[in-house]
Amino acid sequence: MKPSIPKGTRDFSPDEMAKRNFIFDTIREVFHRYGYQGIETPAMENLTTLEGKYGDEGDKLLFRVLNSGPVLLTIQSKGADQIKRADLAEKGLRYDLTVPFARYVVMHQNEITFPFKRYQMQPVWRADRPQKGRYREFYQCDADVIGSPSLVNEVELVLMIHEVFNKLGLKVVLKMNNRKILTGLAEVVGEQDRIIDITVALDKLDKIGIEGVNNELVEKGITADAIDMLQPIIKFEGNYNEKIDLLKNLLMSSNTGRKGIEEVEEIASMLTAGSFELDITLARGLNYYTGAIFEVKADGVQIGSVCGGGRYDDLTGIFGLPNVSGVGVSFGIDRICDVMEELKRFETLGIRTSSSKVLLTHFDKNTQKYCMGLASSLRAAGISTEVYPDITKKIVKQFEYANKKQIPFVVVVGEEEMQRGQVNLKNMSTGEQHPFTPEQLIEQLV
């Protein structure tokens, strides 16, 4: 049979791993420096944990894990009309890291010191149709703080986002909005029940333009009056202050809306100019956001967002721990990797596959044994060392191996060198070769 892997999944070669690990390391370092602690949760969660958290669309995209055991027999014996969903599957692969985190917080509430700042970098799975920048298995790197309503957290997350992308050498646009502003808008135009339809339509402004948005609003059954009232927002062009003024004016009658504007202003007051762009058309689909929402897009590459997040006031409520506010971000490292690849950032940053520093070559059992001893002392000195594992008279093979793996140094150990107590060290890039005692060799390679 010919080998294959499931749709939307990927293998990562050593070369790709070097690049991905560079991104993971960069993000993890920033998370640590802001006081976030790492946790992990299982790949599978109970479906009761996952279902209903991501909207109807999200539920469809959940990977369900078929119950083990003779599932089909159980079902056959029950008869078609008696079958429940739980008979087929009661577990699912995690869809994101936020909901499992909420579950974790509730289960471990007695061990946790609040506010709890945690990060998590693990794969998630979605039964989506793959395309550019979209995979069925991909990694998210989340940082969330739960149990603190302070907007300082939002501010720090914004700072972290900028630090990460600076270190990765990527230019990005960080867009921010506030769910309360969107709620206010819906209230003001008298369509508070249709907030999701309205925001989803607004969100597409970039893609389909003003007419497209208006058409979609009509299709969704939003009243003409409401659509008229939304026009100043949709058509708005101006700077940050003008945008705030417009919103204050429009949302005067909405408590929630006014609160949203206040939050944006408070966050802005703690940040420097240019830290974010206030974008009222930014909606973000996940329906658990309640306050600030943000999304990061890479400059110059069309691939959707590379990072997103926001505040959710009651995510743990459904698991029995109400009134705990949280806020977090999620970095999509697969897309970040795609963007960096497309912009050739890895070359600029000089990311290369890590390889051994030195290969020890030999001619027979005896010299190979000597190499094993030599390797021990080199490794003890912290030098990554390989001994060619097979015995061959053809030293060419061993050199080719070093060359292909880009090992920068080769040591040649023959009977003669062994006797003399000196081995030849060859620099593979210059071609130079000199004899050294084992002690000198360590000095040369450290």
Added chain:
RNA sequence: GUGGCCAUAGCUCAGUUGGUUAGAGCAUCGGUUUGUGGUACCGAGGGUCGUGGGUUCGAGCCCCAUUGGCCACCCCA
């Protein structure tokens, strides 16, 4: 879930209006005499042209179906 494009060697692709043994580059392996790689030269292996059916004297090329991949919508990281 809806729509578009594609499918030839391990990889990237050629393959002329359907016509005889389907090609190239790269990669792989071997060689250019005995303990020195990456650049040169010579040579070898490797493809039932995704799969199944049809049209035809004849199909890699045309038609239908099927599977897989890519892309867009939807949604999102």
